[in-house]
Amino acid sequence: MMSEQTNATSHSLETANLIQRFLAGEQSVFHDLIRPYEQMYYRLAFSILRNEQDAEDAVQQAIVTLFTRLDQLKEPERFKQWSIRVVQNEARLLWRRRRQGQYESIDDREENGNEISFRGPRDFADWRDLPSETVEKREIHAALLKALESIPASYREILLLRDVEQLNVAETMEILGISEATVKTRLHRARLRLREALAPTLGIPQPSFWERWKGMNPWSPARR
Secondary structure (H helix, E strand, O other): OHHHHHHHHHHHHHHHHHHHHHHOOOHHHHHHHHHHHHHHHHHHHHHHHOOHHHHHHHHHHHHHHHHHHHHHOOOHHHHHHHHHHHHHHHHHHHHHHHHOOOOEEEEEEOOOOOEEEEEEOOOOOOOOOOOOHHHHOHHHHHHHHHHHHHOOHHHHHHHHHHHHOOOOHHHHHHHHOOOHHHHHHHHHHHHHHHHHHHHHHHOOOOOOHHHHHOOOOOOOOOOO
C-alpha cells in the first residue's frame, strides 16, 4: 500500500514537472505528458462511439484541446482525471454531431430514475488491448464484444474505467460527475448485465434473485 502511494506521489510530481516545463515553452514534453494515457483515451472514446475511426478522431481532437488549454488546469496533480474528462466530452460531442438520427437508440434508466439515451451502430468494432487472458481466444473475444454491445453506454464506461483501467472510485466519480453511491450501484449493475449477456455463450450460471439485488441499495457497497 505504501509503495502504491509512493508511486502515485512520484507520478504526480513528474506530471506537475512536465506541465510546468510545457507552460514555460518546452512544448516537446507534451507527448511525454500524455503517453501514459493514450490507450486509455482511445478505449474510452471507443466505448462511447463504437467505431475505430471515430474514436481516433475524437482522441485527436481531445489532444488538441489538451494542448491548447493546458494553462487552464489549476491543479496539475489532477491532469489524468481532467484529460480523461476532455476525451469523454469530445467523444460525446462527436457522437451527437455525426450520428443523430442515423442509428438505433440504446436506452436505459439510471438508478435515480433519469433516462439515459445513446445511439450506436449495430456493428461493434474491435476492442483494443483489453487486458484479459480470455480475449486471446477468438470465440470468447467475439462473445465479449457482442455482450458489450448489448449493454448501455453508461455501463460500458463504468466497466472500462473501473475494471479495465483500474481507476479508483474517487477518480471515477470525478470523471463521470456522479456520486460514490452511483458509481458503486452502476458498476454492480453493469457487471450483472455483462455476466447475463455472456452466460449463454460461456455457460456462466445465472445470478440468484438475491445476487441480482445485493448492492442495489446505495448504502450497501458494491464489490470494489
